[in-house]
Amino acid sequence: MLDDMDDVMGVITEQIEARFGMSLLELQRAVTAAPHENREATEVVHWHGLLAESQKVLEEAEDNLVAVLETQPIELDDPAMEMAHRVNAAVSARNGRAGVVQWLLDLDAPGKKGLAAERAARFSRGARELPVGNQGLAAERLAARLSGGARQGPAVQTTTPPRPATVPEPVSRRVPLR
Helix, strand or coil: CCCCCCCHHHHHHHHHHHHHCCCHHHHHHHHHHCCCCCHHHHHHHHHHHHHHHHHHHHHHHHHHHHHHHHHCCCCCCHHHHHHHHHHHHHHHHHHHHHHHHHHHHCCCCCCCCCHHHHHHHHHHHCHHHCCHHHHHHHHHHHHHHHCCCCCCCCCCCCCCCCCCCCCCCCHHHCCCCC
């Protein structure tokens, strides 16, 4: 994915600026001023901030590892190996967050089109923005709740059906059919 890139932050920042048509600083200011205006921009700015944090952690971990490796003999001791593991974990975190930002920027990414994406969008917006065909039904349900009307039960039966009053005959007493 982004393993071989020297400047992950620079590449991602360029992609963000190209997608939204403004500098990252302008986008951050716009999102800060009106965070609910554009949900996509808000998410991208949020995840870019997380990416920047993980990049900083990665750079610090790499610097610490290099400092230890310069003083170590050929074989690494446990603290040096622990630092190497920290670098690996920081790379994974950074790459994961970079992947999220790239997914957010890609309009054709899997999960952004089709029925599942429409359902997710409706769920995230809440019941106040139902599709036009369901507006009447939603209004009726809301009015019934507000007026204290009876609530409808679930669509599927949740209790066990009543059992017959008679006990079935044991299998051994039944007469075989011929």
